[in-house]
Amino acid sequence: MSKKLYRHTGVLVRFLLSQNRLRIPIWIIALVLITFSTASSFSELYQTPEERQAIAQTMLNPAMTAMVGYSNGLDNYTNGAMMAHQMLLFTAIAVAIMSILLVARHTRTEEEDGQIEMIRSFPVGRLSNLSATVLMVGVTNVLLALVTGFGLYILGIESMDLEGSLIYGAGLGATGIFFAAITAVFAQLSENSRGTIGLSFAFLVLAYLIRAVGDVGNETLSWFSPLGILINAEVYVHNYWSPIILLVGLAILLISIALYLNAIRDLDAGFIPSKPGRTNASSLLQTPIGLALRIQRTGLIAWAIGMLLLGASYGSVLGDLESFFKDVELMEALIKPVEGFTLTEQFMPMLMTVMAMFCTVPTLLVVFKLKGEEKKNHTEHLLSRVVSRSRTMGSYFIISIIVSFGMLLLAVVGLWSASVAVMEDAISFSTMFSAAMVYLPAMWTMIGLSILLIGLFPQFSGFTWLYFVYSFVVVYLGGLLQFPDWMSKLSPYGHIPHLPVEEMDFMPVSILAIIAIVLIIVGFATYNRRDILG
Amino acid sequence: MTIIKTNNLTKKFGKFTALNQVNLEVNEGEVYGFIGPNGAGKSTTIRLLLGMMKATEGEAKIFGLDAWKDAVDIHKRIAYVPGDVHLWPNLTGGEVIDLFIKLRGDGNKSRREEMIERFKLDPSKKCRTYSKGNRQKVALVAAFASDADLYILDEPTSGLDPLMERVFQECVIAAKNDGKSILLSSHILSEVEKLCDRVGIIREGKMIETGTLGDLRHLTRTNLLVETKLPIIGLSELKGVYSIEVKNRTFSFQVDSEYLDSIVRHVSQFGIVRLESAPPTLEDLFMRHYEGVGGAF
Incomplete structure (x- = not known):
C-alpha cells in the first residue's frame, strides 16, 4: 500500500530536473561564485594578521553581531574565521531562499495552477510529487554543499582546511534542506502559493531575528533558530559537525510531517482555512x-x-x-x-x-x-x-x-x-x-x-x-x-x-x-x- | 432622442485602419445590438465612445456631449462592462464593487445587495480566486447596481453559465423598461435576437448593416436538411433556395425565411422522412451579406 503512495517518484524527479535544467545550475553557479570570489578577495585584501585583527575590532559591537552573527574566532581572526563570520550567514540565507522558491513552485503553485491534478490523474502515487520535489531540492543542496566544500579547500587559502571547508559547504546544504522541508510543510498548511511563500519567508525572517537577539544576548535562544544552529558549527574555528547533523535531522522530521499531512488531505485543500475577505470596501479604498x-x-x-x-x-x-x-x-x-x-x-x-x-x-x-x-x-x-x-x-x-x-x-x-x-x-x-x-x-x-x-x-x-x-x-x-x-x-x-x-x-x-x-x-x-x- | 451618435467615426493605428467611417445611432430607451466577429472593431468603437481613445476623424457624441472632451461628465450617466474583466488580484469582489460604485457617483446599497444575490456572487473572495465568469459578475453587479442612463456592455456574457445569462437578460430588460438605453456588443446572435430592438453589424472596421431585427431578417437564411421517400424534383427552380447539396435522398440547402412556407409545401409532396432546421448563425448572416455585396472582399 505505502509503495503505491510513491509510485513513479523517480520519473517525476527526472521530469522536475529537466524542467529546472537551467534554474538549478544558475543558482548553484551564482552561489558558488560568490563564495569563491569573496574567499579569495578576503585573502588578498587582508594579507597580514594585523590587518585582519583591525577588521575584527570593527566587528566587536552588538550591531555587527546582530547583523552577521556571533563568532568565537575574533581573537584569532584567520581568513577562514573571517569568511565564516562575515559570509556564511548571508550565503545560507540565499540558499534558503533558493530552496523556498523551488519547493513552493513545484508543490503548492503547481497544485493551484492545476498541473498536479493532471499528474495525479495518471497512475502516480499521492505522495510522489512532494517526495520528488524534496528529492530534487535535496540533490541540489547536496551538490551545492560538495562543490562549495571541495572548492573552498582547493582554493588553498591559509587556515581554510579540508574539514572546515566541507563543514562550510555542508552548513549551506543543510540550511537549504531544512528550508526545503519547512516550505514543504507550509505548502500543506496553506492552500495557495502566496501563503506558502509568505509563511516560508516569514519563518526565514523570524529565524534571522531570533538568531540576532540570541547572538547579542542569550546564546541558548540562538539554538531555536536554524540559522543560529548553523552559526554554532563554528566553521574554521572549532569545526563542529553536530549542528549540521541536527539541522538535517530536523529537516527529515519536517519532511515526514509534510508527507503525512499531504497523505491525509484533499487535493487543493489546506490546513489553514482561508478566511473570507471583506465584503465591503473601506472608505479609504473608494477613491x-x-x-x-x-x-x-x-x-x-x-x-x-x-x-x-x-x-x-x-x-x-x-x-x-x-x-x-x-x-x-x-x-x-x-x-x-x-x-x-x-x-x-x-x-x-x-x-x-x-x-x-x-x-x-x-x-x-x-x-x-x-x-x-x-x-x-x-x-x-x-x-x-x-x-x-x-x-x-x-x-x-x-x-x-x-x-x-x-x-x-x-x-x-x-x-x-x-x-x-x-x-x-x-x-x-x-x-x-x-x-x-x-x-x-x-x-x-x-x-x-x-x-x-x-x-x-x-x-x-x-x-x-x-x-x-x-x-x-x-x-x-x-x-x-x-x-x-x-x-x-x-x-x-x-x-x-x-x-x-x-x-x-x-x-x-x-x-x-x-x-x-x-x-x-x-x-x-x-x-x-x-x-x-x- | 438620440443617446449615442457617431459621425464618420474613424480610428487609425499607424497605417492600419481599425474603424472606417462608422455611423452608429442609439436612441433613448432602446437596446442596440452591436455585432461582429472578433477583431471587427467593436471594442475600438467602445473605447472611442468612452473617451479612452481619440478618433482620427469624425466624432462621437453621447447625450449630445463630445465623447473625448466631456468624457468625465458623460461617465456620470454611463455604466460600462468590459468583455475581458481584469481585476486587482488582492482585493475582494465586494471591495471592487464598492470602489466601482463610488467612482461612478453615489450608489444604492440595497441594489448592490440585490444584484450580488441575483448573480450569486461571493463578495468576500479575493479577485485572484475568481473565474472569468465571476469576474464578469463583479463588473455586472457594479453596473446594474448603479443608476445609469446608458449601459455599454462589451460581450458581457462570454463567461457566464446559462442560468446567469438569463439573470443578465432579465437585468437588461428591466433597465430597458425603466427607459434606459443599452449598447450591447456581442457575437452571440441568439442573445441579440432576444434583447435588441435594433442591430448594427460591423466587419473589418466598417458598419455593413444596420436596422431593426425585422429589417435584418430578410438577410437571414435557415438551413434545412430534408430526407424524403421520393427524390425531390424541381427544388433548384424554387425561389429563395440556395446551396443545394444532395447525398442519397438527403437534401441540405439554405432557405430565405420569407419563402420558407412555399418551399416546405413543395418538399412535403415527396413524403418527408426527416426534417431538420437550423437557425441562421451569425456566420450565415455574414456569408449571406458578402454574397449580396458580390465580391467586395
Missing part, C-alpha cells in the same frame, strides 16, 4: 488615490522597512569608520580628504547619494504602477467612470512625491539612530536630515521624467530605468573609475551640493526643481491627449 495606495501597500511597507534597515546598517558602521578606512586605499579614492571635517562627515555625501538612489527605486515604482495598471487593463475601470485622467495620474504622482520624502526620511532616521548608538561624537539629526533632503529635487526630476514618458512615449518609459542605472554608475562609481566630470553632470544626482562638506547652493537645486515641474506638466498634458490602451 482613485486610495486604490493606488491599497494595491501598492505591501510593496511600500516592505520598502519602508528596507530603507530603515539600510540606513541603520550604514549607521552601525559609522562608529568604526575612521579606523576602518585607514587601511583601505579603495575608499580613499572615493572620498577626497577635506580639511576641517572628520572622515565620517566626509563620508556623509556619498552615503546620502547611495541612500537617495535607493529611495528613488520605490518612488519610481509608484509612478510606473500607473503604466502597469494600464497594461493590465485596470485603468479602464477608472476612466470609464467619473474619474478624469489628471486625477488618475495625479493619484500616482502625489503618492510618489510623498514616497520620495518618506523613504528618505526613514533612511535618515535609521542612519541617525544607529549612528547615535555607536558613535562617541555623533552627527546631529538636522545635519543628516538636510544632507539627505537636498537630494529630493533630483528624485523629483526622475519622477518628472517618468511622468513625461508615460504621457508622451509610454512604450519608451523604461528608458527612465536606464537613465537611473546610468546615474548610479557615474555618480556612485564615477570617482572610483575616474570618469570625466561632465558624465556625472548628465545625471540630476550629479548637481546636488555635497552637504555638510560643501556649502548649500540653491541654484542647481532650484533649477532641478523647475525642470521637474516642467516635465510633470508636459507629462500630464500629453497623458490627457493620448489613447489609453486598457
Whole structure:
C-alpha cells in the first residue's frame, strides 16, 4: 500500500530536473561564485594578521553581531574565521531562499495552477510529487554543499582546511534542506502559493531575528533558530559537525510531517482555512488615490522597512569608520580628504547619494504602477467612470512625491539612530536630515521624467530605468573609475551640493526643481491627449 | 432622442485602419445590438465612445456631449462592462464593487445587495480566486447596481453559465423598461435576437448593416436538411433556395425565411422522412451579406 503512495517518484524527479535544467545550475553557479570570489578577495585584501585583527575590532559591537552573527574566532581572526563570520550567514540565507522558491513552485503553485491534478490523474502515487520535489531540492543542496566544500579547500587559502571547508559547504546544504522541508510543510498548511511563500519567508525572517537577539544576548535562544544552529558549527574555528547533523535531522522530521499531512488531505485543500475577505470596501479604498495606495501597500511597507534597515546598517558602521578606512586605499579614492571635517562627515555625501538612489527605486515604482495598471487593463475601470485622467495620474504622482520624502526620511532616521548608538561624537539629526533632503529635487526630476514618458512615449518609459542605472554608475562609481566630470553632470544626482562638506547652493537645486515641474506638466498634458490602451 | 451618435467615426493605428467611417445611432430607451466577429472593431468603437481613445476623424457624441472632451461628465450617466474583466488580484469582489460604485457617483446599497444575490456572487473572495465568469459578475453587479442612463456592455456574457445569462437578460430588460438605453456588443446572435430592438453589424472596421431585427431578417437564411421517400424534383427552380447539396435522398440547402412556407409545401409532396432546421448563425448572416455585396472582399 505505502509503495503505491510513491509510485513513479523517480520519473517525476527526472521530469522536475529537466524542467529546472537551467534554474538549478544558475543558482548553484551564482552561489558558488560568490563564495569563491569573496574567499579569495578576503585573502588578498587582508594579507597580514594585523590587518585582519583591525577588521575584527570593527566587528566587536552588538550591531555587527546582530547583523552577521556571533563568532568565537575574533581573537584569532584567520581568513577562514573571517569568511565564516562575515559570509556564511548571508550565503545560507540565499540558499534558503533558493530552496523556498523551488519547493513552493513545484508543490503548492503547481497544485493551484492545476498541473498536479493532471499528474495525479495518471497512475502516480499521492505522495510522489512532494517526495520528488524534496528529492530534487535535496540533490541540489547536496551538490551545492560538495562543490562549495571541495572548492573552498582547493582554493588553498591559509587556515581554510579540508574539514572546515566541507563543514562550510555542508552548513549551506543543510540550511537549504531544512528550508526545503519547512516550505514543504507550509505548502500543506496553506492552500495557495502566496501563503506558502509568505509563511516560508516569514519563518526565514523570524529565524534571522531570533538568531540576532540570541547572538547579542542569550546564546541558548540562538539554538531555536536554524540559522543560529548553523552559526554554532563554528566553521574554521572549532569545526563542529553536530549542528549540521541536527539541522538535517530536523529537516527529515519536517519532511515526514509534510508527507503525512499531504497523505491525509484533499487535493487543493489546506490546513489553514482561508478566511473570507471583506465584503465591503473601506472608505479609504473608494477613491482613485486610495486604490493606488491599497494595491501598492505591501510593496511600500516592505520598502519602508528596507530603507530603515539600510540606513541603520550604514549607521552601525559609522562608529568604526575612521579606523576602518585607514587601511583601505579603495575608499580613499572615493572620498577626497577635506580639511576641517572628520572622515565620517566626509563620508556623509556619498552615503546620502547611495541612500537617495535607493529611495528613488520605490518612488519610481509608484509612478510606473500607473503604466502597469494600464497594461493590465485596470485603468479602464477608472476612466470609464467619473474619474478624469489628471486625477488618475495625479493619484500616482502625489503618492510618489510623498514616497520620495518618506523613504528618505526613514533612511535618515535609521542612519541617525544607529549612528547615535555607536558613535562617541555623533552627527546631529538636522545635519543628516538636510544632507539627505537636498537630494529630493533630483528624485523629483526622475519622477518628472517618468511622468513625461508615460504621457508622451509610454512604450519608451523604461528608458527612465536606464537613465537611473546610468546615474548610479557615474555618480556612485564615477570617482572610483575616474570618469570625466561632465558624465556625472548628465545625471540630476550629479548637481546636488555635497552637504555638510560643501556649502548649500540653491541654484542647481532650484533649477532641478523647475525642470521637474516642467516635465510633470508636459507629462500630464500629453497623458490627457493620448489613447489609453486598457 | 438620440443617446449615442457617431459621425464618420474613424480610428487609425499607424497605417492600419481599425474603424472606417462608422455611423452608429442609439436612441433613448432602446437596446442596440452591436455585432461582429472578433477583431471587427467593436471594442475600438467602445473605447472611442468612452473617451479612452481619440478618433482620427469624425466624432462621437453621447447625450449630445463630445465623447473625448466631456468624457468625465458623460461617465456620470454611463455604466460600462468590459468583455475581458481584469481585476486587482488582492482585493475582494465586494471591495471592487464598492470602489466601482463610488467612482461612478453615489450608489444604492440595497441594489448592490440585490444584484450580488441575483448573480450569486461571493463578495468576500479575493479577485485572484475568481473565474472569468465571476469576474464578469463583479463588473455586472457594479453596473446594474448603479443608476445609469446608458449601459455599454462589451460581450458581457462570454463567461457566464446559462442560468446567469438569463439573470443578465432579465437585468437588461428591466433597465430597458425603466427607459434606459443599452449598447450591447456581442457575437452571440441568439442573445441579440432576444434583447435588441435594433442591430448594427460591423466587419473589418466598417458598419455593413444596420436596422431593426425585422429589417435584418430578410438577410437571414435557415438551413434545412430534408430526407424524403421520393427524390425531390424541381427544388433548384424554387425561389429563395440556395446551396443545394444532395447525398442519397438527403437534401441540405439554405432557405430565405420569407419563402420558407412555399418551399416546405413543395418538399412535403415527396413524403418527408426527416426534417431538420437550423437557425441562421451569425456566420450565415455574414456569408449571406458578402454574397449580396458580390465580391467586395
